[in-house]
Amino acid sequence: MDHERKLKMCLVLAVICSPVLGDEWTADVVKSIDALVGSCVVLPCTVSHPGTYLSTSRLRGIWHRKDKWNENFYHEDSTKILDSFKGRTKLLGNLGQNNCTLEIVQVKDHDNGPFCFRVELVRKDNNEPTKEKFSFVEKCADIKMIHDVPKPKLGPIKTANPGKPYTLTCSVHHTCPSHRPQIKWSRENKDDEITEVHKPIHSGIWEAESILSFVPEEKDDESELICTATFNGGMKSEEKFTLNVKRIENYNHIIIPAVAVAATAVIFGLFCVLMVKKYKKRIQELQSQDGSMWNRMSRLSRSISPNNANSCGGQTTNKPRFPSPKSQQKSNNYKQDLDDNDDYMNTADLNIYGNV
Numbered sequence: 001m002d003h004e005r006k007l008k009m010c011l012v013l014a015v016i017c018s019p020v021l022g023d024e025w026t027a028d029v030v031k032s033i034d035a036l037v038g039s040c041v042v043l044p045c046t047v048s049h050p051g052t053y054l055s056t057s058r059l060r061g062i063w064h065r066k067d068k069w070n071e072n073f074y075h076e077d078s079t080k081i082l083d084s085f086k087g088r089t090k091l092l093g094n095l096g097q098n099n100c101t102l103e104i105v106q107v108k109d110h111d112n113g114p115f116c117f118r119v120e121l122v123r124k125d126n127n128e129p130t131k132e133k134f135s136f137v138e139k140c141a142d143i144k145m146i147h148d149v150p151k152p153k154l155g156p157i158k159t160a161n162p163g164k165p166y167t168l169t170c171s172v173h174h175t176c177p178s179h180r181p182q183i184k185w186s187r188e189n190k191d192d193e194i195t196e197v198h199k200p201i202h203s204g205i206w207e208a209e210s211i212l213s214f215v216p217e218e219k220d221d222e223s224e225l226i227c228t229a230t231f232n233g234g235m236k237s238e239e240k241f242t243l244n245v246k247r248i249e250n251y252n253h254i255i256i257p258a259v260a261v262a263a264t265a266v267i268f269g270l271f272c273v274l275m276v277k278k279y280k281k282r283i284q285e286l287q288s289q290d291g292s293m294w295n296r297m298s299r300l301s302r303s304i305s306p307n308n309a310n311s312c313g314g315q316t317t318n319k320p321r322f323p324s325p326k327s328q329q330k331s332n333n334y335k336q337d338l339d340d341n342d343d344y345m346n347t348a349d350l351n352i353y354g355n356v
Contacts, residue, residue, distance in 0.1 A: 025049045027100065027117050027136035033175050033204040035107045035143045036150070038233040040176040042092065043141045044204050045100035045117055056096035060120040060129060063089065063102050066113075066140050073115055074102055084110065092178060095119070103178050106233065107145070114140035149237040150174065152183065152229045160216040160245045170227035170239065171209040173201065179232035183210035186226035191215070221245035 027047045035041035047061075063074040072081050074089040081089070088106050093099025100117050118135035122128060152172040160166040170183055180198055188194070197209040210227070220243055228238040 025119065025134040025136075027119075027139055029115075029117060029136065029139045029141050030204040031139075032142045032144060034146050035104070035111070035175060036231060036233075036235065037107050037109060037145050037147050038235055039107055039174075040103060040105040040179050040232045041107055041143060042176055042178055042204070043102040043104070043115060043143075045093070045102060045141075047095070047098050047100045047117070047119055047136075054096065054121075056094055057127075058122055058124065059095040060122050061091055061095050061100050062118045062120065063115050064118060064135075066116045066137055069118070069135065073104075084108070103176075104143075105179070107143075109145055111143055112145070113142050115143070116140040149231060149235045150229075151237045152227050152239045154225075154227055154239050154241045157241065160220070160243060162216060162218045162220075162245055162248060164215065166214060166216050168212045168225065168241070169209060170212070170229070171207055172229045172237075173205055173207055174231065175204055175206065176232055177206045180206065180208045181229045181231045183208060184228045184230070185210065185212050186224070186228075187212070187214070189214065216243065216245050218245055218247060221247065 025047065026049075027045060029045045030043055033041060033043065060076060061074075062072055065071040065073070073085050074091065075081050078086060085104075089102060089104050091100065092103050093101040100119070102115065102117075104111060116135065116137050116139075118133060120129045120134075121132040123130060150172055152170050154168060154170055156169070170185070172181055172183070174181055177198070177200075183196070185192075185194065191214065193213040195211040195213070197207075197211065199207055199209070201207050208229070212225075223243050225241045225243055226238055227241070228236055230236050
């Protein structure tokens with residue numbers, strides 16, 4: 001009976017402990033990732049295990065070389081880290097939350113890897129490792145070194161309208177979310193609004209984004225906007241953009257001369273109309289005056305015609321006639337009469353022919 005009881009107890013313990021201590025532990029590590037030399041890189045990693053929850057204090061994470069387990073890129077005991085990696089690596093995640101992500105700063109050309117993750121169970125009392133160790137050499141990460149600083153991208157590129165909000169986005173991809181690039185704009189007026197967004201694109205690659213919103217004016221036309229991205233380690237790259245602001249349609253150079261010409265034509269036309277009316281009236285007045293004068297002259301000419309020369313008021317006047325000297329014989333006594341002592345002389349008789 002005692003033997004059977006011991007056997008059952010062993011089976012129960014095996015069932016309870018086997019999920020924790022078994023070989024069903026798995027890790028998911030990015031296979032390949034780009035790293036900017038001189039900057040930093042983050043190797044995403046998740047670890048899972050069967051059974052109940054294990055606290056971080058009971059787990060120890062180690063990153064090592066694939067074929068050499070004793071060459072550690074990261075260890076909680078810094079004395080066990082390779083000299084070339086000392087002070088440059090650390091775990092970003094919490095092992096109790098299944099996060100085994102590794103960060104490498106000041107990336108160098110020789111930081112190729114491959115980088116493999118191993119987890120060890122430790123005792124609670126003395127933090128010494130147990131014999132339970134799980135290394136995931138079948139899933140290691142390789143790093144591809146890049147020397148050219150990634151250039152940011154600008155968009156959407158479009159023509160701005162004066163007085164209306166305009167938005168421009170500057171974005172850059174990177175592989176170090178713990179030290180994301182800082183994006184600055186050459187234009188940062190007090191009324192401008194800048195929004196920063198940081199989001200993952202896919203495994204190990206992130207995007208830093210800066211959104212600039214402002215209201216352009218006509219004076220901003222042909223102005224240059226510069227977006228500068230500064231990476232961890234001090235490397236910089238920039239992208240330039242020439243802003244085109246649509247000009248407000250202005251037809252003053254056409255409207256003003258046209259209005260001036262039209263106004264001049266109207267004024268000249270009114271002047272001509274007034275002058276025509278004035279001269280027509282004057283001509284009519286002259287014509288009426290000429291007609292009356294002509295009538296007066298005609299009446300005058302008729303009044304002095306030979307038939308009416310001696311008529312006055314419809315009455316005919318006859319000029320007194322005097323006898324011709326030839327028809328009257330001179331008196332023989334003329335001389336004698338002259339010699340008379342008569343002092344009277346009829347002067348009218350002496351000048352009778354002078355009135356003819």
